[in-house]
Amino acid sequence: MESRPRTSPARHDRWVVGWRELAAAAADLAWGGACAACGTPGPVVCPDCESRLRSLAPAAVTVRHGVPPTYARGAYADDLRAVILACKERQGLGLVPVLAELVTGSALALLRDRWVGGPVLVVPVPSARATRAARGFDLTGAMAGSLATFLRRRCELDARASKALRPVRRAADQAGLTIEQRALNRRSSLVARAGRPAQVLVVDDLITTGATLAEASRALRHAGHRMIGAAVVAATPRTT
Ligand SMILES: [Zn+2]
Secondary structure: OOOOOOOOHHHHHHOOOOHHHHHHHHHHHHHOOEOOOOOOEOOOOOHHHHHHHHOOOOEEEOOOOOOOOEEEOOEOOHHHHHHHHHHHHOOHHHHHHHHHHHHHHHHHHHHHHHOOOOOEEEEEOOOOHHHHHHHOOOHHHHHHHHHHHHHHHHHOOOEEEOOOEEEOOOOOOOOOOOHHHHHHHHOOOEEEOOOOOOEEEEEEEEEOOOHHHHHHHHHHHHOOOEEEEEEEEEEOOOOO
């Protein structure tokens, strides 16, 4: 096995996970192989789109009160939107390593700015059971697992993934709701498993109004944890 340079949270711009190898096999199985971003026949993400995606600098998202500090790789548009949608709706599993690498960049920037040392618990925002069943895999769970492994192996952090959050009731469809309605809709919709208090980094694919992340934060704090913040792939500009 080749040796790789160790990467610290401060050096997030230089890491390479190598999603192309992992995803190539799945691409052939899923869609006859076309780039999720531009449609060029070949791997799930073509080399041009891959370098564009990797060049997206993670940055803090402006969030309202109650939403934990959140970092994303960019707006939910163009390449990021195409890759997220393709993963959720079409190419599925083959694109998980791509999204996992993107969210890892967000997480490293978050840790660089907000982590004060000590063990890190990586917690995915849970998808609805029906969504997981329809999709055939757990996207946020897979991203959280991949991120925790990266933090342990490449950054030598004491990090582990835990599905510490679970939905307690089905929140109604969020589409068409105002920020206030979404917040109300989400309140007490998640519960965090009690356990040894930890510093928590929450993982999700998207932030829209932040209602879901605020609820995740509330539930985790209620269970005694301290929030570092949230890492997501993309942020939807607020429209309501
Ligand atoms: Zn492409």
